[in-house]
Amino acid sequence: MLKRWRERITPTDVVMWFIGGTLLLLMFWGSTATLIEGRYTSHHWFDFLIFGLAQGSIYALIAMGYTMVYGTLRMINFAHSEVFMSGPYTAYFVAAAFYSSGFLDRQPILSLIFIFLVSMATSTLIAVLLERIAYRPLRTAPRLVPLITAIGASFFLQYTFRGLYGSGFQAYPVVKILEGEWMFGVFRILKFQAVVIVAAALLMTALYLFVQRTRMGKAIRAVSEDKEISSLMGIDIDRMIVTTFVIGGMAAGAAGVLYAVMFKQVHFFMGFIPGIKAFTAAVLGGIGNIPGAMLGGIFLGLVESIGPSLFLDGLGIVAPYQLKDAIAFIMLVLVLIFRPTGILGERLAIKKA
């Protein structure tokens, strides 16, 4: 047993374990130092938690698109971040029109629903066009080819939207009923954060039920299991692939409005960072795995909002929040190295990746 182990270990493994161990040790040391120093009160931690949950549920919604497309096509839809951006950016003009006509204040719920619909429709349209024009002709091409196409499509879309809508930041109008806070005993929750969490949870449940319980969901799962055999079983592969893009686009469009509600602005470049984070979330949860993507998104959101204060503050690092994105990327790299199958993943990565 021991001998077998020793034969399988290569020098690179040792180096990797060394790096991983050091990072773990640093994390542990940092957290204990922070907690002992007692720099943050429980109120702070609760705020971090809620913010992390809200941000994480947005990541989770975007991650659905990555994970479903990966499941059916075995490719990273690099342009998904632009699918995410296109929705809220287009819906901004609807929101602005509602705001200036006063409709937003009179019928806030109705107009929010309408904004959601516009955003989801746009994102879905972009996702479907992307599939039809850029990805469908390349389904049998070598692996690198669709990935490069996706990168190209991502930049094309970004700068097309920049050309169409302009390069500045657009401030989303404030929805009055989402301002303010609720108090639960001593803890407070900002209203919009609560709304983001609840809306995202509802959407994710709906998507999960769709994929698990409906006939179409079953077909999608069959296609991601094995394309050839499912086509022999009479499933229209093309239609199912388009459906995954539609679902991913809808989720991304909804996530986009939630993002706009939270950060109150849209920009043509806004998709890039959330896109990579959401991909990280999808990998974290095990790519191709839908509940995994949700879990991964929320986990990443939490680590990002709590991590800098918890791990880094205790190490005496100045301005730890600047390193928030670095934490997310380090997580990504670590997961890819140590557990490429993710938290809930099957052993996809080695066989098919």
Add this chain to the structure above:
Amino acid sequence: MKQAIKIGLIGGVVEILLALIGMIEAFSQRYIIIDIISMGHTLIFLVALLMTSLSAKRTPHGNPLRAMINALTSGLIIGGFLAVLVVMGSLVNLRKVFINASPLLYQWLTFNQGIKAGIPLLLTGGALCGFLAGLLFLSSKLFRRVLIISLGSVVGAGVLQDLLRPTFALWGPLSVMNEWLFSANGLTLYGAIGLFVLIAALSYVWAKKGNVIRANLNGLSPSNQRVLRITTFLTLIMILLVLPQILGLFLSEVLTIVGLYVLLGLGLNIVVGFAGLLDLGYVAFFAIGAYSIAVLTSPELGFFNLSFWGALPFAIFIGVLSGFLLGIPVLKMRGDYLAIATLGFGEIIRILVLSDVLRPWLGGAQGIGKIPKAHIAGIEMATPQQIYYLILAGCLLVGFISWRLRDSRLGRAWMAVREDEDVAQAMGINLISTKLLAFATGAAFSALSGAIFASKLGSVYPHSFNVMISINIICLVIVGGMGSIPGVLVGAFALVGLPELLREFAEYRLLVYGAALVAMMLLRPEGLWPEPLQRRELHEGESSDAKPNH
């Protein structure tokens, strides 16, 4: 007919998109032929011509009449789309949403004729494009080729006027040509006609006699051929050496930027092109090279105060080391995972450099300044014309190394890994060392480029090393042809040189990049100047004459 309508619809949507993202208006500021046709109009016509000729080409059975009708239909639909846009624009204020839907755009679209005259004009224009495309389709191959080449060079001369004009002006007697060919903004009418006739005649003669000349060359004895090749090579080197003196300051600056990207491209070509490892964080090594030079030489930090040449070996060594270090964790990853992990690495490095934590050593967001210039034989390399030689030397060295590596044992091992990792391993290739060497070699070239970049600018900022640079380099390697060394040159000139010359359209640079990448992957995945092997692979099963050879 259905096909023709579909193509027309696609063409119409493309035209409207071009108009609304502001490309047509921006391009209309520059004339191809002064006061006659602008770049914007050329763009409209080009798209319409392309789509209509596609429509003619796709006609079943090649029936000439039906091809003509199809092309006309598509053209009419495209014209109709633009007409609808103009009408819409005059009824509703589209500008609230689309910032580029300005009154000026409608003026350009209607050729300054107002709406009433403009709409029939657009429709006729569309039909005319269709008619022309139909005619071209029906005419002989030779005629088509000559026409396309000569029209293309007129457009090219118009687009690159800012490059050609100052260059001619430097050449003493040739500067007379400027007067004749160019006006203040665009070609003169006579100049354009003259150029057209000249190029048409030349390409006609080449099309008729080219084969004979080529056959003559191939018929030479081997020793003569060798002499010929060496003379060509020497002439090329001579031209490269005198180039900055001929081209002047601005174009030398452009050349230095292209040169830096050639260095980067040659490095990434080893990682992506030879070994097939898609590295999206390649800019990290560029940054490491530049920052190494900055930290080692800059008196602002005052740690080492080495000279450029003293610091260069260290910079490259640090580059190689980081190539190894970043390579180890990703050894087991493939394809997509590798791409994302390296993207993550690139971002981590940038965020770390940007953060306040490392500020005392790396300068934080303010960067590091006062980096000394390189000296060669007591001469300071300060102007672009001087730095050009530094970069040229670097490019020649790196090009030579890549060329020799390609056919070496290591090079063949890389290609084997690219084709199939498992089989390569089974054949006895050590995956770990092969992959790490690819990362390290790529990193060394990139660090060299970064070092020259730092001494050229005299300062480094974290913002110069964002993910866009990585994407740029990937694009140029892929557009040129993966694994092809001349392809890197072609890619760098097309994707870095050309946009530098067309600075006023910088806004559309990445848009065009993205579109070029997608189009390239869909239509010509092997690149502009591919390796023969790569081309054969990507066109397996197709007839061998499907693609023209370069």
